[in-house]
Ligand SMILES: NC(=O)C1=CN([C@@H]2O[C@H](COP(=O)(O)OP(=O)(O)OC[C@H]3O[C@@H](n4cnc5c(N)ncnc54)[C@H](OP(=O)(O)O)[C@@H]3O)[C@@H](O)[C@H]2O)C=CC1
C-alpha cells in the first residue's frame with residue numbers, strides 16, 4: 519500500500535517516516551509539505567544527508583487521495599482540523615497525530631486548546647485510537663492519543679475499569695523529554711534553561727486533562743477529576759508518569775497485579791515489570807512498561823508508567839492504528855529494540 523505523511527519536517531513526522539520505511543505492508547511513502555511550490559529532495563529540505571533523494575511534493579489534498587491509501591497528519595493542533603476537511607468529506611482514511619479530533623465536545627476543545635474546534639459531528643465521528651485497549655473496526659478518522667495521555671491511560675485502565683481505587687484519589691506527576699514539545703525553539707527548551715534543570719509547566723492546566731478524563735469517565739462514571747502535573751526533564755525522548763492512587767478497602771495488592779495481568783495478557787506492547795521501570799528501557803520501542811510500589815500504611819499505590827513519547831506516544835501508536843485499520847498483523851513495523859546504552 520502507499521501512504522502519505524504531512525509534517526515530515528517535524529519530530530513526529532520524522533519518526534513516523536523512519537518506522538514506516540521498515541513496515542512490511544508499505545510499498546511507497548509519499549511526503550507532502552505545505553510550504554513547497556515544487557517537488558524537492560527531503561535531504562535538501564532538512565539538511566540531513568541520510569534522507570537522500572526521497573522527494574517531498576507540494577501539498578495537494580486531491581493528489582494525496584488519488585495516490586495513496588491513507589494519510590498521516592503529523593501537523594499542529596488547529597492546523598490539522600482545517601487540512602483534514604477534504605479527507606473527511608470523501609471518507610478517506612486519516613490517522614491524525616494532533617489533538618484536533620480527540621475530544622468529542624467542541625466546547626471542551628476550545629476551552630483547553632484555545633482554538634476554534636472542528637464541528638461537533640466531525641468530532642463525534644472520529645475514533646480515539648488508544649490501540650492497546652481497543653480494536654478499530656473500519657472507523658475512518660483516527661485521532662491518535664496524546665503522549666502523556668497514552669502513558670497515563672495505560673497505567674490507570676485496569677484500576678479504573680475494575681473499580682479498584684478511590685475515584686477521587688488520582689494524582690499524576692508526569693515527566694517528559696523535550697522532543698514532546700516539537701521542534702520550535704522556546705524559552706523553556708533553549709539549551710541554557712533545558713540542560714541541567716527541571717521545569718514544571720501547565721500545572722493542572724495541561725490539554726491532556728480533558729482527553730484523559732473523557733476516557734476515564736467512559737470506563738468509570740465515578741471519576742470526576744485528576745490532579746495532573748507535568749515537568750520537562752533534560753532528555754530528548756521518553757515519558758515517565760508517576761501515577762498515585764489510593765486503593766479501595768478490602769482490595770489487596772494481589773488483586774491489582776491480577777487486574778493488570780488480565781488486562782494486558784494479549785498485548786505485545788504493554789508489560790508489567792518486577793522493578794520500577796526506567797525510561798531508557800522503552801526509548802526506541804513501542805512498549806509501555808508498568809511497575810508498582812504499594813505502601814500499606816497510606817494505602818497508596820504508585821504506578822510507574824514509561825513510554826517513548828515519539829513512538830508509543832505518537833508514531834508507533836499511529837502505526838498500531840494503521841495495522842488495525844487495514845487488518846495487518848499488530849506488530850508490523852513495530853518490532854523494535856530499545857536504544858541502549
Ligand atoms: N512530539 C511528540 O512527542 C508528540 C507530538 N504529537 C503531535 O504530533 C503533531 C506534530 O508534532 P511534532 O512533530 O512534535 O511538531 P513539530 O513542530 O516538530 O512539527 C510540526 C510539523 O507540522 C508542519 N506544519 C506546521 N504548520 C503547518 C501548516 N500550516 N500546514 C501544514 N504543515 C504544517 C511543520 O512543517 P514546517 O516545519 O515546514 O513548518 C512540521 O513538519 C502535533 O499535532 C503534536 O501535537 C503527538 C504526540 C506526541
Ligand SMILES: CC(=O)N[C@@H](CCC(=O)OP(=O)(O)O)C(=O)O
Pocket residue numbers: 615616617663664665666694695696697698699700726748750831
Ligand atoms: C514536553 C511537552 O511540551 N510535551 C507536550 C506534549 C505533546 C503531545 O503529546 O502531543 P499533543 O500536543 O499532540 O497532545 C505538551 O506538554 O504540550
